[in-house]
Amino acid sequence: MTDYLDREHDKTFTKVYKQQTPDILSAFVQFDESVFRAEGREIPLKYRELIALAVGITTQCVYCIDGHSQRAVTAGANEAELAExxxxxxxxxxxxxxxxxxxxxxxxxxxxxxxxxxxxASHQH
Incomplete structure (x- = not known):
């Protein structure tokens, strides 16, 4: 899995989105920030991050697993919660x-x- 995941180098490819579709990238960033804002949501951030981690595992997205496991821990999740x-x-x-x-x-x-x-029925015809 880590053979193709390079956190720093992979970010350099974001420039393609910035150059080719800056409006869509901006809308996506605003959307993502809104979904994962720390305050103002009914579901606490820790649980939203754990949900995102579970979805990332389900979809087998290494980038989602990487980011959301770290963000879940930062939001207060422990190892047992990551396991669950x-x-x-x-x-x-x-x-x-x-x-x-x-x-x-x-x-x-x-x-x-x-x-x-x-x-x-077919014999009747």
Whole structure:
């Protein structure tokens, strides 16, 4: 994972956003700052950062994991809370696999032999 994560060097590529789409970058920065502002939100910052960490783990975004784990600790999260956030993410991914696995059965049934009612209806024509 760390082979492609270089905190300082990777920031230099932000210049592409600054040069090519400065208006969108500015809007994104304002949006992100609003979401993660320390005060004025119902969900305390520590929990928003733990949520962001879990989402980062779920989406397997090393940059999100890096930034939000550090920001969660800065906001007061401890190692046990980081661990629980990781387990929440793990459960969500596993649950998604379980739930989508059922689609395999559903779609597989579509390829199975037609049901008696479908066969009967086709013979009537």
């Amino acid at each position: 956030a990781a387990w929440v993410a793990t459960a969500i991914r596993a649950g998604g696999g379980f739930a989508h696995g059922r689609l395999g059965f559903k779609f597989g049934a579509d390829a199975a032999a037609p049901s008696d009612s479908a066969t009967s």
